[in-house]
Amino acid sequence: MSQIFGPVPSRRLGFSLGVDTIPYKTCTLDCIYCQLGRTTNKTLERKEYILADVIVDEVEKIIKEKKKKIDYITFSGSGEPTLNLKIGDMIERIKKITTIPIAVLTNGTLLYSEKLRDELKKADLVIPSLDAADDPTFRQVNRPHPSLSFETMVSGIVKFSQEFKGKIWLEIMLVKGINDSLKHIQKISKIIKEIRVDKIQLNTPVRPPAEEFVRPLSMQNLEEIKSLLGDKCEVIAAFKRARQKAYREDVEEQIITLIKRRPVTLTDISNSLGIHRNEVIKYIESLSDRKLLQSKIYSGKRYYYPV
């Protein structure tokens, strides 16, 4: 399957062409809210998981076809994109073939590396995450690789924000009863003051999470927290996304046919339709909002089936 997906409509980035630099599901974390499911390869090893040549060639081909509107080229995908050792090389090479801005979605855990911070300097927008204000909460929400320390991660994000010349939007994923207490928000607020951010974006797990016990905050809770975090803060949780239909009805129909046959995982749908998981998630979201599909976790995997 292609490493490039979309362009998919994204609430923050317009039409976003996704660039997936790693195999599913390779990440430094195993967040309880992850919409991709549990991490199967938790690692800190940076290597060229997918060849830079393959990715850059694919991006170039799509850009040259000029068939679809693209607002951002976004490094994201099947886990943590900065684990690919060649991310800087890819950004640099894509910059030479297009003026479309480049965004990188990262969990921020590897920004302690001076080399990585340097590699990301040519991106236009970096969106790191910070869901915790202390080590116990970090372990509870993000279930990091055992060698990762909370303090090192935060100091990496702080350093990056001081060195990077592009825009930084800091995303905070809030899980009900876990990292949303007033005390915890006040601690996060203190840490954020050290980071040079253009925006602080509050999110909550509205898509099916990796763990069944994860619950979202209400819009009212998010608005209250937003008022504590200052002018740069906005709520990006898409409670209203629902009413929009997915953008290709034939794909929706194929997903409905699949789930009617038997309960299927995200990976089953992706393999069967030949569509990247991150693109499938958008359809699932829309179908679920219109009560055409539901899901449940069995043996650690989420299965989708008709309502």
Ligand code: SF4
């Ligand atoms: S949410 Fe992002 S950082 Fe967390 S486990 Fe999933 S891919 Fe990794």
